[in-house]
Amino acid sequence: MATERAKRPEDFARSRPNVSDVPTVDAHCPFCPGHEEMTPDAILSIPHGHGKGGWDVRVVPNKFPALVPNVDAQCIACSTRVGPYLRRDGVGEHEVVIETQAHNLDLPLLPTEHMVHVMEAYRMRYLALQQLPSTELVVIFRNHGVKAGTSLLHPHSQIVASSVVPFPVRNKLYEGQRYFDMYGRCVYCDIIAYEQKERTRVIMENEHFLAITPYASSAPYEITLLPKHHRASFGRIAQDELHDLAYELQNLLARLWRLLDDPDYNYVIDTAPEHMAHVPFYHWHLGIYPRLTTPAGFEIGSGIPINIALPEQAAAELRDTSGARLTMTEAIGKGG
């Protein structure tokens, strides 16, 4: 934590996306309704809840995938030696969750039952992808805004099924196991109990979820959304939890939108691999990472994140901000 650094002089202005400049349908957008032939065939399509026809949520393969399906049935993801290095193919699946037909909407503007459909798409694709023999880990994430790495404006999330459990994930599992070995408890369950008692970092709470700004957060206004029921894997989430997740996630995104004027952010579902779905030492959760500052040379060289905003202050501000569903009038009035 280095709050003094928030006072640094800035030679550079910031760009900000202008919500009111976005059309309802974009002629060139592959995710807009009527352009379904611009994407590969849908893997999943969740229809409107009100019998109007058409879809609420549509999942398609990513046309520009980071990982591609395996072509060698003998060896799902073998490594070969190249001098002192190891080489392996980027085996896996990469899907896009088109969250709404409307090019200009965004998650905080959707009806809550529509938001539940987005969460249902996550769960359905998670359960399908984790059954593939090539899947070791399913990563569900959303990039919002240029600084968060978005290349297309149309509201969408992404799902990657990876054929490896990458080192940083394996390390978190290992540290969770180490805590369990020392204290006999899940570290996340302990964090939930402590934060519920302590309150200073709690943003909101409902029956099934607790939202906090994590202790010694790595970035300003970072949020962790924790399910109160201990489950290592997101895939095992229950239906009533899914509703609470949709409601609380939308509520948090509405707070961020109002408090920070539609900031760029990523969110990621952090889950144990499926083969560890029943371990007592890991606990799935969702992390929201606003992209307000830029990691620089020190962070690259040391791996130590510098955070210029105290999480306790961020939690207080987020608590004091309305989490009501965003209206289009509000979005157009304040955007830009």
Add this chain to the structure above:
Amino acid sequence: MATERAKRPEDFARSRPNVSDVPTVDAHCPFCPGHEEMTPDAILSIPHGHGKGGWDVRVVPNKFPALVPNVDAQCIACSTRVGPYLRRDGVGEHEVVIETQAHNLDLPLLPTEHMVHVMEAYRMRYLALQQLPSTELVVIFRNHGVKAGTSLLHPHSQIVASSVVPFPVRNKLYEGQRYFDMYGRCVYCDIIAYEQKERTRVIMENEHFLAITPYASSAPYEITLLPKHHRASFGRIAQDELHDLAYELQNLLARLWRLLDDPDYNYVIDTAPEHMAHVPFYHWHLGIYPRLTTPAGFEIGSGIPINIALPEQAAAELRDTSGARLTMTEAIGKGG
């Protein structure tokens, strides 16, 4: 490596700093000559080589430090328990290396002997800082451009002395030791020998240094500059190596400038902690990380970097680009 992703459609335009719009002296810049009273007193000042008076390089404490000196002599960097968490003060030093008096110059434009002065400032401050009882690791880095986290335009680097060896650094040391335990050799020495033979990833080479695009680079046009002589610690660099480092680093930055039109980048000196200065399993080096793409949700969630440009192709392009010192005419003509 996912080169297909380079073909993704982009809804967003890119900003680029305009070199020709920068004045020689900026009235509000704390690093410009005549404004020395705007910074704390200089820790080090390297005078002009030609007896003209004034300074070439000036090192000052960072006015907005990420870490601050220890105030408790009994406990340099103790942790205290806060519920399930550990808390410790951010103990250390944070210095700024002002690389030139000229607000509008940049490293590829400096006379090579001036560039040697910058490297000498790095070494002198490294050696001084590593002697402090609170220092566990010295990180020397440079942020160039908004996307690399710069807040001020005036050419400068930074040095942080940290009171911890952070986990990602400790992990690299551990992996180096593991390789040494298995093969009896330094992994970096093996990489140098292999790349010198293989050539496809070599950009340039002089007596003391080899510059490559690392195998399976994490980002487009990433460069590693390796000293051929095995040393774990940057602090032990010899004088003739320092000259070659200055020359080769400047040459690489000129190539990047010409090939990619002055891209934003970070560079970082990666070194073993001083108490491991003589280990056979680590090998200091300098990494240059152009900030051409934005890590997004997948990278945050998995820790797997996605690179859309093959390092072999990047090396070929950098080899074919002139590394001659940049002229002001060239900089003004092409900038913006």
